Amino acid sequence: MLIGITGTDGAGKGTVVEYLVKQKGYLHFASRGYLTRELNRRGLYGSRANLREVANELRAHNGDGHLVTVALRQVHEEAWPYLIIESIRAVAEVEALHAAGGVLLAVDAPVAVRYERIVGRGSASDHVSFEEFVAQETLEMNDPDPHGMQKARVLAMADYTIINAGLYSDLEAATEIALAALEQMS
Secondary structure, eight states: OOOEEOOOOSSSSHHHHHHHHHHHOOOOEEEHHHHHHHHHHOOOOOHHHHHHHHHHHHHHHHOOTTTHHHHHHHHHHOSSSOEEOOOOOHHHHHHHHHHHOOEEEEEOOOOOHHHHHHHHHOOOGGOOOHHHHHHHHHHHHHHHHHSOOHHHHHHOOOSSEEEEOOOHHHHHHHHHHHHHHHHHHO
């Protein structure tokens, strides 16, 4: 089964991915990891702005579904039956996912909860004020770059959405329900 995962920052995408990898045996393709390797190759810092800029550039040069294409190549090379692609951010990525027979799972949560989570995880791109967090999200919801993120449209294209505003055990249960629903769709 092929699943793409999307969602707002700090909603719990990574936690869902971790659960599917550990409990269900999914192979994980992390778009962020792929982009971070490209930033390192170029000698650039892993800021959110640099990640966005490089992703947009790769989409412009290789097609807007590029990150999904790279992930599908990986799973084909490894002959793995279950793949989760984290994070789907552009409409063309959803289209490439669906064309390959995949389904899109979205994860969302209230903005205050998500901000608290990103501050707690403390990655290099998460050291921002609440205002900066909201501004970044606003840009990423509908990036004016034609090869940029369109998170609002991508979220609307999801085959299933989990609202993650509670405990980890609630998210695990919601993930199981989502997985059962998505399996019926694929």
